[in-house]
Amino acid sequence: MTVTLVLGGARSGKSRHAEALIARLPGPYVYVATGEARDTEMVDRIALHRSRRGMDWSTIEEPLELSDVVQRPEHAAQPMLIDCLTLWTSNLMFAERDIAAACATLEAALTRRQGDTVLVSNEVGLGIVxxxxxxxxxxxxxGTVNQRIAAVADRVLFVVAGLPMTVK
Amino acid sequence: MTVTLVLGGARSGKSRHAEALIARLPGPYVYVATGEARDTEMVDRIALHRSRRGMDWSTIEEPLELSDVVQRPEHAAQPMLIDCLTLWTSNLMFAERDIAAACATLEAALTRRQGDTVLVSNEVGLGIVxxxxxxxxxxxxxGTVNQRIAAVADRVLFVVAGLPMTVK
Amino acid sequence: MTVTLVLGGARSGKSRHAEALIARLPGPYVYVATGEARDTEMVDRIALHRSRRGMDWSTIEEPLELSDVVQRPEHAAQPMLIDCLTLWTSNLMFAERDIAAACATLEAALTRRQGDTVLVSNEVGLGIVxxxxxxxxxxxxxGTVNQRIAAVADRVLFVVAGLPMTVK
Structure with a gap:
C-alpha cells in the first residue's frame, strides 16, 4: 500500500487530481469528507465534489475522528481518498483537541492500511501574514500537519493549475 | 505555434520571465495589457512594465474582449504576450460577464493563432481563506481560469523568485 | 563558498531544512536572526528555533545591518544561516531605509564570504492581493528582495511541507 499526499491551493485542481489517482486503481472506493455541510456555500461544494465521482464510491463524513475511519476493517483494503486535512485541522482546533496527538494517531493508522490512501490538503502559508x-x-x-503527513507519505505532489509537480 | 502559461505570485518576476521568453523570438511583438490605468499605483506599474520593453512592441489595452484581440488578423503571426489573466478574470467578474463562456472562447482563439502566445497569470489561492x-x-x-488555460497550454511554468519551474 | 536561498511559506519547514543543510558542514556555525523578540509570540518562536540547534552555534540578532554581520572577519569562514530576509525587509521598511541599496550591499557581501551561506526567506505573494x-x-x-538574492545565489530551493524542490 502507498500513501500519497496531494497539496495545492484553493481551486488548484488538487481534489480532482487526487480522484484521478484513486480512479486508476480497482474499486470500490471510499471518500472521506472532513467538511461538514454547515452553510449553502459548503453544501454546493460538497455536491459538486460528489457529482464528479461515480457510483462505486462510498462516502463518509467525518470531521474529527479520522484515524477511526482510516482503520475501519470493512474499508481496509479499498482505495481511500481523504479530503481534506486542512479542514480536519480547523475542526480539531475549534473542538479544542490535541492536534499533535490526533496527527500521530492518524500517521500510525495510515501505515497500517492495506489499500492505497490519497490525502488532500491545502497549502495556506504562502500569502501575507x-x-x-x-x-x-x-x-x-x-502547515505542521502538512509537514508531518508529508514525512510519512510515500509520495507528495504539489498541484498548480490542475498540474502535479512531484515533491517527493 | 505554442501557447505558454507563466504562473506566479505577486512580484515573482513572472512578467519579466514571460517577456524574456517572447524576446527570444523574432519581432515585432504584441503586448496585451488587461489592466486599466485607473489609479496612480496602476499607472506606475504599467509605466514600469512599458519601460522594460523595447521599441518593436505594440501595446493593446483590453480589459474584457481578450479573444477578439487574440484573433486580430494583423497580429496573427506575431508573438503575443498577454498580461494578465487574473486581472481579466477580475474585470469579467465586475462586468458580470459569463466567465466560463469567455474562457472557452479564449481557448479556441488561442489554438487558432499562427504566432506563439505567452500568457501571464497570478496564483492567488495559496494563502488563508x-x-x-x-x-x-x-x-x-x-483558479478555474488558470486550470482551463493550463489544460490547453503546451507549456506551463511556475515562477518563484524570478526562476521558472516547469509544471508542464 | 556557495550561497543557498531557501524559500517557503509559513510553517513550511524552510528554517528546519536550512539548518539541516548547514549542519552537514563542519562547525562552528553562525545563526543570524533578523527578528527581534518584541512580543511573547516572537519570543516563543525564537526559543523554539534556538532549542532545535546545538551548542556549536553562535547567535547574532541583527534586524537591519545584515551586510555588516555577513562581513565580520571572525565569522568569514564559518557556515552562516540567515533567518530570514522577509523580516529584514520589513525592518528596513519600518526604519525607512533604502531597501534597494541595502540589498545591493548584501549581495556584494555574500559573494565575498569564504564559508557557505544559507538564507531563509518567505514567499508571501501567492495569496489574495x-x-x-x-x-x-x-x-x-x-518579492523583489527574493528575486535579487535568488539571482546571485548558487542554489535556490522552494520548500513545501518540509520537502525541498530545486528551483535553481
Whole structure:
C-alpha cells in the first residue's frame, strides 16, 4: 500500500487530481469528507465534489475522528481518498483537541492500511501574514500537519493549475 | 505555434520571465495589457512594465474582449504576450460577464493563432481563506481560469523568485 | 563558498531544512536572526528555533545591518544561516531605509564570504492581493528582495511541507 499526499491551493485542481489517482486503481472506493455541510456555500461544494465521482464510491463524513475511519476493517483494503486535512485541522482546533496527538494517531493508522490512501490538503502559508493571532495559529497548525503527513507519505505532489509537480 | 502559461505570485518576476521568453523570438511583438490605468499605483506599474520593453512592441489595452484581440488578423503571426489573466478574470467578474463562456472562447482563439502566445497569470489561492464571499468567489474563478488555460497550454511554468519551474 | 536561498511559506519547514543543510558542514556555525523578540509570540518562536540547534552555534540578532554581520572577519569562514530576509525587509521598511541599496550591499557581501551561506526567506505573494497599500508595498519589496538574492545565489530551493524542490 502507498500513501500519497496531494497539496495545492484553493481551486488548484488538487481534489480532482487526487480522484484521478484513486480512479486508476480497482474499486470500490471510499471518500472521506472532513467538511461538514454547515452553510449553502459548503453544501454546493460538497455536491459538486460528489457529482464528479461515480457510483462505486462510498462516502463518509467525518470531521474529527479520522484515524477511526482510516482503520475501519470493512474499508481496509479499498482505495481511500481523504479530503481534506486542512479542514480536519480547523475542526480539531475549534473542538479544542490535541492536534499533535490526533496527527500521530492518524500517521500510525495510515501505515497500517492495506489499500492505497490519497490525502488532500491545502497549502495556506504562502500569502501575507494574517492580522489576527487565531488565524496565524490555524496557519501554523495546518502547515505542521502538512509537514508531518508529508514525512510519512510515500509520495507528495504539489498541484498548480490542475498540474502535479512531484515533491517527493 | 505554442501557447505558454507563466504562473506566479505577486512580484515573482513572472512578467519579466514571460517577456524574456517572447524576446527570444523574432519581432515585432504584441503586448496585451488587461489592466486599466485607473489609479496612480496602476499607472506606475504599467509605466514600469512599458519601460522594460523595447521599441518593436505594440501595446493593446483590453480589459474584457481578450479573444477578439487574440484573433486580430494583423497580429496573427506575431508573438503575443498577454498580461494578465487574473486581472481579466477580475474585470469579467465586475462586468458580470459569463466567465466560463469567455474562457472557452479564449481557448479556441488561442489554438487558432499562427504566432506563439505567452500568457501571464497570478496564483492567488495559496494563502488563508479570504473573509468575504466575493473575494472567495474571485479566488475560485481565478483558479478555474488558470486550470482551463493550463489544460490547453503546451507549456506551463511556475515562477518563484524570478526562476521558472516547469509544471508542464 | 556557495550561497543557498531557501524559500517557503509559513510553517513550511524552510528554517528546519536550512539548518539541516548547514549542519552537514563542519562547525562552528553562525545563526543570524533578523527578528527581534518584541512580543511573547516572537519570543516563543525564537526559543523554539534556538532549542532545535546545538551548542556549536553562535547567535547574532541583527534586524537591519545584515551586510555588516555577513562581513565580520571572525565569522568569514564559518557556515552562516540567515533567518530570514522577509523580516529584514520589513525592518528596513519600518526604519525607512533604502531597501534597494541595502540589498545591493548584501549581495556584494555574500559573494565575498569564504564559508557557505544559507538564507531563509518567505514567499508571501501567492495569496489574495492585500487590502491596504502599505501591505501591498511590503509584499512587493519582499518579492523583489527574493528575486535579487535568488539571482546571485548558487542554489535556490522552494520548500513545501518540509520537502525541498530545486528551483535553481
Amino acid at each position: 494574517p492580522d489576527n493571532a487565531l488565524t496565524r495559529r490555524f496557519r501554523d497548525e495546518a | 479570504p473573509d468575504n464571499a466575493l473575494t472567495r468567489r474571485f479566488r475560485d474563478e481565478a | 492585500p487590502d491596504n497599500a502599505l501591505t501591498r508595498r511590503f509584499r512587493d519589496e519582499a
